[in-house]
Amino acid sequence: MNIQRFTAPTAREALAKARMTFGDGTLILSNRPTAAGIEVVATGEDTLAALDRNELSRQGKRQPSDQPASSPKVDPNSQVVDDTTQLAMSTLSFQDYVRERMLRRRHEAINGQSSLEERSQPHRANPSAVRSAPAQITPFQAPAAITTQPTPRPAAQTTSRPASRPVASPTLAPASSLMPQGIVDELQAMKTLIEDRFNTLTWLGQTRQSPIHSNLMLKLIRSGYSxxxxxxxxxxMQEDIAAPEAMRWIMDVLTRNLRTDADTSAIHVEGGTYALVGATGVGKTTTAAKLAGLCARTHGANSVGLITLDTYRVGAHEQLRAYGRMLGVVAHLAHDRAALQDLLGLLSNKKMVLIDTTGIAPNDPRKRDMLDVLDIAGVNRLLVLNAGGHxxxxxxVVTSFKTGGVQQSILSKIDEAAKIGPALDAVIRHQLVLRGVTMGQKVPEDWERADAAKLIAMSMRAPTKSAFDPKSADLGFFFADSAPIHAGQFHA
Structure with missing residues (x-):
């Protein structure tokens, strides 16, 4: 069997050596790291064909010459062709092929022993029983026990021919009992891992062959997208697209998948009851003051209600009260769910009611209690995200605070972010609705409505040189464990 080992510093070079030796029909049997590099064991498809021919010749020699013409013939090559066409350069595929070959050989041994046993027995009194065909035995199915009943014969015949010894019929075990379940599970996991790695290598190889794809991939990664x-x-993306059109196409796809409220009224014009939630220090209190100022400017100071639940941070209530005095709005403090419900009832005639909450880390045990307090009918949650976050x-944060239905969000501190690509990436992947962006400390001037095209263009601007920028050789590490988004969640 023509199996060779190839050693190289990297797996890619070892695979290249194997393909140079065996051509396009290369089958990778195993790979492992060694002291000299990566060792790959490979063979070719012609080796499998040689195995089939040798197997056929051995079976032809073992078959007895006096076998009845009516006995069913088993062609092992009929399934080998299907097996070889389904091989995908994986270790598990070769193991499946060997296992099925062993099963077929056991089936043929059983059929051959059954035929010898029938010929060795004397003729039965019932001729129809002799003409009955033996039961077919299919792969991966345990046959029933074959029993032979002796037939009475005249004394002359019994003495002239000695009685044959009964031949024990072996039973075929199911395929699942050939190896322990733990080994089967490990092989299945290995198959999944091998297929994922080969798919990644294939995709990266095709991408590197196209300079446009490679450059655009680096551009997206350097801009902060996942x-x-x-x-x-x-x-x-189409393969035969020019570089300028490809860049415009990517920005158009990102713009269409960044959901904003551009088709509806602005949040301060629409009104409603909103609770600003998020991690500590993302600017929830300042954002609440900006929204209150915009609503007061549009509908008057009497149209705004301010409530704070932040009893943990020192000076949180005084900060919101200071913003309220600037706008001519009274800021109220709620200690628990009952107090919050009472205040919401008192402020039910307001155009907009804003609830400032305590900053909670995603793994903080107090987060569940705070979200339970806000679980009141009519209270919408605004997730405030730091645009400069990792x-x-x-x-x-998005996974921790995301709720059922449509989740609305606000990007804060956009002026402090070196890259807003990570924040836009999180909004796109989690299908959040972006209601606005904030920058600076001016109330309420430092507020803008979410413009998808403007934000995408801002994110794709060439960033300055950074120690975290990847190189072309690093793309394999970025894409080794990444799986594309399902088609139902992304529109291209």
Whole structure:
């Protein structure tokens, strides 16, 4: 069997050596790291064909010459062709092929022993029983026990021919009992891992062959977008597209998938009861003051109600009261759910009621209690996200505070963010509705409505050189464990 080992510093170079030796029909049997590098064990498809021919020749030699013409013939090559076409350069595929070959050989052994046993027995009194065909035995199915009943014979025949010894019929175990379940589960996990790695290598190889795809991928990663979103976009881009059109197409896709309230009224014009939630220090109190000022400017100071639940942070109530005095609005303090319900009843005639909450970390045990207090009919939650936050941190915050239905959000401190790509990436992937962005400390001037096209263009501007910018050789690490977004969650 022509199996060779190839060693190289990287897996890619070892795979290249294997393909140079065996061509396009290369089958990877195993790979493992060694002291000299990555060792890959490979073979070719012609080796499997040689195995089939040798197997056929051995079976032809074992088959007895006096076998009846009516006995069913088993063609092992009929399923080998299907097996070889389904091989996908994985270790598990080769193991499945070997296991099925062993099963077929056991089936043929059982059929051959049954035929020998029938010929060794004397003829039965009932001719129809002799003409009955033996039961078919299918793979992965345990056959029933085969029993032989002796037939009475005349004394002359019994003495002239010795009685044959009964041949024990072996039973075929199911395929699941060939190996322990733990090994089967490990092999299945190995198959999934191998397929994922080969898919990633194939995708990266195709991307590196196109300079446009490679440059755009680096552009998205350097702008702060996640590998998951970047791969989802690039997989849907046409291959024969020029660089300027490709860049415009990507920005158009990002703009269409960034959900904003551009088609509806502004939040301060629409009104309603909103509770601002989020992590500590993201600017919830300042954002509440800006929204209150915008509503007071549009509908008058009597149209706004301010409530704070922040009894933990020192000076939180005084800060909101100071903003309220600037706007001519009274700020109220609620200690619990009952007090909050009473205040909401008193302020039910207001155009907009804003509830400032305590900043809670995603893993803070107090978060559940605070969200239970806000679980009141008519209270909408506004998730305030720091536009300069790290991508993993933003993803954790969104996952922790996200509720059922449509989740509304606000990006704060956009002027302090070196890259707003991570924040926009979290909004797009979690399908949040962006109601506005804030910048600076001016109340209420430092507020803007969410403009998807403007925000995407801002995120795609060439950032300054950073120590965290990836290189072309680092793309494999970014995309090794990333899976594209499902088609139902992304529109391209």
């Amino acid at each position: 590998p998951t979103l970047s791969r989802t976009i690039l997989e849907r 991508g993993d941190t933003l993803d954790d």
